[in-house]
Amino acid sequence: MASSLPKQPLLLFISSLFLLLLFSPLALGSPRGGGGGRPARLTYHGGPLLTGNIKLGLVWYGPTGRIQKSVIRSFIKSLNYRGPRGAYIEPQVSAWWRVVESYQPRRRGMVPPIGVRVVRQVTDKFYSVGKVLTVDFIPGLVQKATGGDKSIIPVIFAARGVTVQGLCMGKCSLHGLSGGQPYIVVGDPETECPGTCAWPFYPSDYGPKGVTLRPPSGNVGADAMVISFASALAGIVTDPYNNGFYGGSIFDPTEAGTACPNVFGSGAFPGYTGKVRVDPATGGAFNVRGARGKKFLLPAVYNPLTSSCWTPL
Template sequence: MGYNYRFAIRAFFLLLSLTTFLNPSAATTRRLTALVKQQPLVLKYHKGPLLGGNVTVNLVWYGKFSPKQRSILVDFLQSLSSVHSRSPQPTVASWWRTIAGYTGKPCTVAVGNQVLLESYTLGKTLTIDKLPVLAARGSKRGGNTAAVNVVLTDADVSVEGFCMSRCGKHGASRRGSAYAWVGNPGKQCAGQCAWPFHQPIYGPQTPPLVSPNGDVGVDGMVINLATVLAGTVTNPFNNGYFQGTAGAGLEAVSACTGIFGKGAYPGYPGEVVLDQTTGASYNAVGVRGRKYLLPAMWDPKTSTCKTLV
């Protein structure tokens, strides 16, 4: 139950490969007009409940994440609802505000419980049915049942379908609570689940962007966490906003896979900001000046993929 990356990833890399085959110079000329006729992108609302208002995110760290890696991801979540009124650049919070167009009211995010499972209690190879089991560890007995429990697996953990058909997943447990999972692709499939910080598996082999926090796997996790969290809020029980088949359709961010800035096309993430000191690419600033590269989000007000820059 819940969205996974199967169709979004395959469609992205299929178009990437098709582009290269039909027009080998497309990576440098940026001429992708009419190679594939685009269907109207409309995420239909299926009348189900959404997770608007105040959302608590509980984190289950499965494996050996370093303190720095944990801080990158926690700072991202805390940045979703932080106020940056004086920031001269787009912020993580301004990216998240598009969610209000779905829920009809502001949606704030707070980090709740954090559980460290560094001993791989269920092993280093997990089946999909183990994810809600791990997610349940994020809720304290008698805690907030409306919270989203997010499982984060480290680079040494293999999850069923990871890299092959998904970079993350969200769904609902038998008790009706929402959960999500994102894996660290640094060792297993950076070219698929950490693009554009690594050369893609298929298509034009253009130089990758420099990751803003110096960790390709974790900066890739930020992109995928942003994707599944937006999907969890706007389509928590497979009857919210999506296009296509319930449980495998395109959602708020997965509908815009591969788009990070204006002028994006398969193999080119679009125009983003370059840090003149580090050479890293980003498009949003978070708490403590932390920089992130966030994917475009489908805007229900304009029916387009909205980018920050």
């Protein structure tokens, strides 16, 4: 993992980091709700971004199903996958990822690629710290995910029935800092607030109910977790230390992955995802394809070049 940092006084950066560690390490999240409308403008606050090659360490916390692991790993592999082009192939997951990459400064007129790969996986099948994950338990799980390697970004995927502090309060995933180490936590919405975090595969608890879609993999938990993880990944790359790109207050920021909630395609409005495709064989809704033809429904991401929501379709 590398980082890109515009020239700033070192003292200012250290002071900013101290304040961030002083306050909530679970400060940033991916909310669901709303949909449509123009997003608030994101501002660059001078801090480093994640660039270069990003190494992920995954912790499957609790007995996580084979399908969920497979779908999430396929999504990660698809971020840098450049498959054949064609009317029935485009758009690809990598097109979504290129928008996230575009937050970096250009080099010789080009946006450098950001490689993402999984280098470590740990299964904590028996809930080593219980079924309620609070901020006090995060450092231990971060250590499990990284094995002490600070260059690895830890990602904690909570299994069904695990309650995560800070989730189900308008947020479906979180990224924060533990001892200066950026990390991500993603909840499984099948039993925890499905009406907030499993939409559009489950009826919404708020606003217009709209049409419930079938998940592209056939597994609600797996595809809903991909949506939440994608939002958090976009956020941690563009705002890893709470001083990168965000809008609003530092205590309740809007980020690249959360600026366009419940938007999955053009023409979205509350209760309607926007334009998506439907697999005629399975009935699953999707808007991108990945490696080996896998299909995913990915959330809109904030495009810094146009100050608008970017959607695959």
